[in-house]
Amino acid sequence: MAVDLSPEPHVAELARRTAAFVRAAVVPEEERFGGVAAAGGEQMRQRLQAAAKDAGVFAPHAPVEYGGHGLGMCDRAPVFEEAGWSLFGPLALNIAAPDEGNMHMLDVIATEAQRERYLRPLATGEIRSCFAMTEPAPGAGSDPAALATRAVKVAGGWRIDGRKWFITGADGAAYTICMARTSGEPGDRDGATMFLVDAGNPGMTVSRHIDTIDESFFGGHCEVVFDNCVVPDDAVLGGVDRGFEYAQVRLGPARMTHCMRWLGIARRAQDLAVSRAAERRLFGGRLGDLGMAQGMIADSEIDIAAARALTLQACWELDQGRSGAQSTAIAKTFTAEAVWRVVDRSLQICGSLGVSGDVLLSRFLREVRPFRIYDGPSETHRWAIARRVLRQHAKRQENAG
Template sequence: MPVDFTPESRVAELAERTAEFVRAVAVPEEERYAGNVGAVSEELRQRLQAAAKEAGVFAPHAAREYGGHGLDMRSRALVFEEAGWSLFGPLALNIAAPDEGNVHMLEAIASEKQKERYLRPLAHGAIRSCFAMTEPAPGAGADPAALTARATRVPGGWRIDGRKWFITGAEGAAFAIVMARTSGVPGDRGGATMFLVDADSPGMKIVRHIDTLDQGFFGGHAEIAFNNCVVADESVLGEVDEGYRYAQVRLGPARMTHCMRWLGIARRAQSIAVRRAAEREAFGSRLGELGMVQAMIADSEIDIAASRALTLHACWELDQGQTAAQSTAIAKTFTAEAVGRVVDRSLQICGALGISGDLLLGRYLREVRPFRIYDGPSETHRWAIAKRLVGREVRALGEQK
C-alpha cells in the first residue's frame, strides 16, 4: 500500500494558522514566564485557550462533535509540531499531555454517558484531567504489569486502594483515569481495569507535589493516595479486566504526539542556533562559517528530518488501524534522543548566551531530557524492539523444522 504524507489543503492551512497563532500569542507568554508552564494560572490557561478558539486552531485532535477539527494522526503531526514551537503552544490548543491523550482514549472507549460527563467538557477546555497509572516501586512503571493498586468489588461499585506518583496534571484536574488491578497479582499480564474517578471523591488525595527537572506541564507531577476510595459501577471505563488492552489505545498515539510537540521545540532551538551562527563573529569569521559549527547544524537538521519521518510513518500505521507497536517504539526512542541532541547542540553553539536566562535553551534542555524516561524509557523500548525481532526469527526457524 502506497504511503502519502502530503497534507490535505485544510490541514496545511490549519498548520500555518497555528504557527502564526503560536508566535503571536503563545511565545510572548512563554517569554514572560521563562517557559515555566507550571507557574501559569488557571485564568491564563483559559485566556490562552479562548484566544486559540477565536483563531480557529483549538483542539485539532478532538472530533468535530466535541468542538475539534477531527484530524487523524498524520494530520496531527503537522499541526502539533507547529504548536510545539512554544512550550505554551500545546496548552493553548488544549493538546498538552495528559488531556490530549485522555481525549483520544475517551473518544474510543467511553460510553455515551461518560462522553457527555467527561469528554465533552475536557475537549472544550472547561476542565482538565490526569492519567493515574505509574506507582512507587515495586509498582507499575516501565513494566505496567507490576500494577499494585487494587479495586475491590463492593455493593454498587468498587473500592480503590493504592498509591500513584508522577501523575502529570493532577493538581486542579477535575477527574483522573485510574488504572487498578481487579484480578490476579502484580506481574500478571491481565487483570487491570480503568476507572473514572472525580477529583473530589472521598479517599482520593494528593499527597505531595514532586519536584522534577521539567516544569513544562500544567499542574505539575503529583503523588496521589487512594484509601477506601469508592466509585460506582458506571465509573468503569470500558470493560472490567481489560485495562491493559485499552491502555494501548492511548499509549501508542500519546507517544507520537509527544514526538510531534517536542519536534517543534527542536526546530525552535535549531532556529535560535542558526540565527546566532549567522550573526556572531569570532576568529575572523561568522560562527556559521566554522566547520565544527556547520557540522552541528547539519546533524541537528538530520535529526529533525529523521524524527519527523519516523513519526509520520508510525502515525500512518496507526491511521491504518495497526497496533504500530514496533514503529511507535522506534520513533519514540529515536525522537526523544534526537530532540535532546538538537537542543544540546543549539545551546553549545550559543555558548555562554545559551546557558543564560536571555535565551530559553536552558529551559528547553531541562524539558526535553525527561522524554527519554516517560512513556517508556529508551532502554525499555530497545528491549521490546529487539525482543519482537528475535521472537519473529525464532518463530520462523520453528516453522522451517
C-alpha cells in the same frame, strides 16, 4: 508508486495558522513569564485557550461534535509540531499531555454517558484530567504488570486502595482515570481495570507535588493516594479486567503526539542556533563558516528530518488500524534522543548565551531531558524492539523448517 508525504491542503492551512498563532500570541507569554505558575496558572490556560478558539486552531484532534477538527494521527503531526514551537503551545490548543491522550482513549472506549460527562468538557477546555497508572517502586512503572493498586467489588460499585506516583496534571484535574488491579497479582499481564474518579471523591487525595527538572506540564507531577476510594459501577471505563488492553489504545498515539510536540521545540532550538551562527563573528569570520558549527547544524537537521519521518510512519500504521507497537517504540526512542541532541547542540553553538536565561535553550534542555524516561524509558523500548525482532526471526526459522 509515488509517495507524497505532504499534508492535505486543509491540514497544511491549519498548521500554517497554528504557527502564526503560537508565534504571535503564545511565545510572548512564554518569554515574559517562563513558567506556567508565573504566567497565571489556570487563568493563563483559559486566556490562551480562548485565543486559540478565536483563531480557529483549538483542539485539532478532538471530535468535530465537540468543536474540534477531528484530525487523524498523520494529519495531527504538522499541526502538533507547530504548536510545540512553544512550551505553552500545546496547552493553548488543548493538545497537552495527559489531556490529549485521555481524549483519544475516551473517544474510543467511553460509553455515551461517559462521553458527555467526561469527554465533552475535556475537549472544550472546560476542565482538565489526569491518568493514574504509575506507582512508587516496586509498583507499576516501566513494567505496567507490576500494578499494585487494588479495586475490590462492593455494594453498588468498587473500592480503590493504593498509591500513585508521578501523575502528571493531577493538581486541579476534574477527574482521574485510575488503573487498578481487579484480579490476579502484581506481575500478571492481565487483571487491570480503568476507573473514572471525580476530584471531589473523599477517598482520593493529591498528597504532594514531586520536584522535577521540568516545569511545563500543567498541574505538575504529583503523588496521589487512594484510600477507601469508593466509586459507582458506572465509573468503570470499558470492561472489567481489560485495563491493560485499553491502555494500548492510549499509549501508542500518546507517544507519537509527544514526538510531534517536542519536534516543535527541536526546530525552535535549531532556529536559535542557526541565527546565532549566522550573526556571531569571531576569529575573523562568522561562527557559521566554521566546519565544526556546520557539522552540528547538519546533524541537527538530520535528526529532525529522521524523527519526523519515523513519527509519520508510525502514525500511518495507527491510522490504518494497526497496533503500531514496533513503529511507535522505534519512533519514540529515536525522537526522544534526537530532540535532546538538537537542543544540546543548539545550546553549545550559542555558548554563554545558550546557558543564560536571555534565550530559552537552557529551559528547553531541562524540559526535553525527561522525555527519554516518560512514556517508557529508551532502554525499555530497545528491549521490546529487540524481543519483537527475535520473535520474528524464530517464527521465520520455524516456518522454513
